[in-house]
Amino acid sequence: MSQSFRQPDILEIARTEGKVMVEDLAERFDVTVQTIRRDLTELANAGKLERVHGGAILPSGVTNIIYDERRRLNEDAKQAIARACAAAIADSSSVFLDIGTTTEAVAHELLDHSNLMVVTNNMNVANILLANKTCEIVVAGGSLRRSDNGLVGNLTARTIENFKFDTAILGCSALDEDGDLLDFDIQEVVVGQTLLKRSREVFLVADHSKFQRSAPVRIGSLRDIDRIFTDLPLPGALAESCRSWGTDMVVTG
Incomplete structure (x- = not known):
């Protein structure tokens, strides 16, 4: 056939x-x-x-695929993105690591960094970073989402409001053609929106599959992001928008 x-x-x-x-x-x-x-x-x-x-x-535009499946998607691309992102993070800095399989990959790449303070709402990230003996780990409170070991909701957002991070590393479930960052869980979105206000520099880590997906809840826009790390070039119109907004693009592929 x-x-x-x-x-x-x-x-x-x-x-x-x-x-x-x-x-x-x-x-x-x-x-x-x-x-x-x-x-x-x-x-x-x-x-x-x-x-x-x-x-x-x-x-699906309303339901995310299960976490273990997402871990296996584009693994090599996520590792390359994580290496590039980790290389841009200075030792002895304060960092927030978001929920997501790519942010978990970043955590693995931070194991050789020194004297970091890492705040996270991702229990998987906290467990990964236990191997870095010089890293101070702060776990943000909140409601535990058992599907991915993420902590979400207003309590998590209130914890974040006590900090001013040097760098926040965010993920998203989808990236719309107009540059909107999208997710499926409104309780997770409130955390991302708070991070945009409480960070000196915001990095987005997103492989190319996010360009082809949809999700119902808006976190923010690429205009709010200082740098996006991805594996393939953004679609032409979106890349041009990033240049006009001053959003740096790091393409690892």
């Missing part, structure tokens, strides 16, 4: 079953797994599917 006929059928299977798996599709269409991976990548690049470990799912 040719690719032009196969991809609509793959989408129909995803709509019917909720998820497609590489091995199952290869057997169903009698093609190699490499061929199916190419199909899924092209469909994901077109915004029609979202890649997950071993397959793909239909994209």
